[in-house]
Amino acid sequence: MIRIKKIKNQELLASLRRIGNLTGIILLMAVMIAAVEKKESRVVRQVVIGIEALEEDRYLIDSADVARIIERTFGYGLENLPLARVEIERLERVLRSEPFVRDAEVFLDAEVNVHIELSQREPVLRVIDRNGLQYYLDKEGNRLPLSGHYTPRILVATGNIPPHVPDFLEKDNYALKDLFFLAEKILEDPFLKPMTEQIYINNSLEYTLIPKFGRQKILLGKAANMDEKLDNLKLYYEKALPVSGWKKYRAIDLRYKGQIVGIE
Numbered sequence: 001m002i003r004i005k006k007i008k009n010q011e012l013l014a015s016l017r018r019i020g021n022l023t024g025i026i027l028l029m030a031v032m033i034a035a036v037e038k039k040e041s042r043v044v045r046q047v048v049i050g051i052e053a054l055e056e057d058r059y060l061i062d063s064a065d066v067a068r069i070i071e072r073t074f075g076y077g078l079e080n081l082p083l084a085r086v087e088i089e090r091l092e093r094v095l096r097s098e099p100f101v102r103d104a105e106v107f108l109d110a111e112v113n114v115h116i117e118l119s120q121r122e123p124v125l126r127v128i129d130r131n132g133l134q135y136y137l138d139k140e141g142n143r144l145p146l147s148g149h150y151t152p153r154i155l156v157a158t159g160n161i162p163p164h165v166p167d168f169l170e171k172d173n174y175a176l177k178d179l180f181f182l183a184e185k186i187l188e189d190p191f192l193k194p195m196t197e198q199i200y201i202n203n204s205l206e207y208t209l210i211p212k213f214g215r216q217k218i219l220l221g222k223a224a225n226m227d228e229k230l231d232n233l234k235l236y237y238e239k240a241l242p243v244s245g246w247k248k249y250r251a252i253d254l255r256y257k258g259q260i261v262g263i264e
Helices: 002-041 063-074 088-096 175-188 226-244
Strands: 046-052 101-108 113-120 123-128 134-138 155-159 196-201 207-211 217-221 251-253 261-263
Touching: 046 063, 063 088, 088 101, 088 113, 123 175, 155 175, 175 196, 175 207, 175 226, 217 226
Parallel strands: 046 113, 123 155, 155 196, 217 251
Antiparallel strands: 101 113, 123 134, 196 207, 207 217, 251 261
16 A cells, blocks of 8 residues: 555656646746737837948948838838838848948847948949940949949949940950959059059950050050060060150050050
8 A cells, every 4th residue: 555655646746747847838938929029019229220331431322321222112211110020131132132232231139229231342443335324343243333422433444345234244255344354454463453544445346554644555455365465564664664754655555466565
């Protein structure tokens, strides 16, 4: 009899533990549901917008532009909006689709503020195409519109430039692609970058560089053998220019292999 009573007491304790565990789980779920409901009933206190600056502390897009993009897309602003209506992932997608925005991160803090952190695309080339349309290209070849806030002092390309198409870097024998790669070579060269003001393409798709200093135009010709031509240009600047000076030649012709010709 004593053994049977002990077994029944153990079963009772086990049952009580199960009931206690179940009750604890139910209470925890209730607390979590109440916390979620309380959180979702709260409203956004403030929208904090941070934008990473370009060189010289410049901005192609500002916080007012960001606020207008949000209101235009969603039909309302974020301040005083219930948290349940804040679509963080959609908001990030919308902002990343903007031409000046390279990346966007959105998050909430403990004080119910919405933080928006943006990085900007960096223009490297300003293009005025053969139809008179103007735009920027960034380092990846993305097309950016002109900005009402800031006009970057960057390399300019003009002349017989075909229209921009999204896949222009994948096309064969496309002048905009050759132009972009030439601009890349110039901008990556610490000697040529500060010397070069403009790239011009004529109707025969021959390239001419216009330097920032002096009156000489640099005739590069077709896009072929461009590395050799730019090396010859640097050789001219380093060796011949100190002797001839800026005013002697009106053009430097690099179109022919192995030659540097001064045209008076």
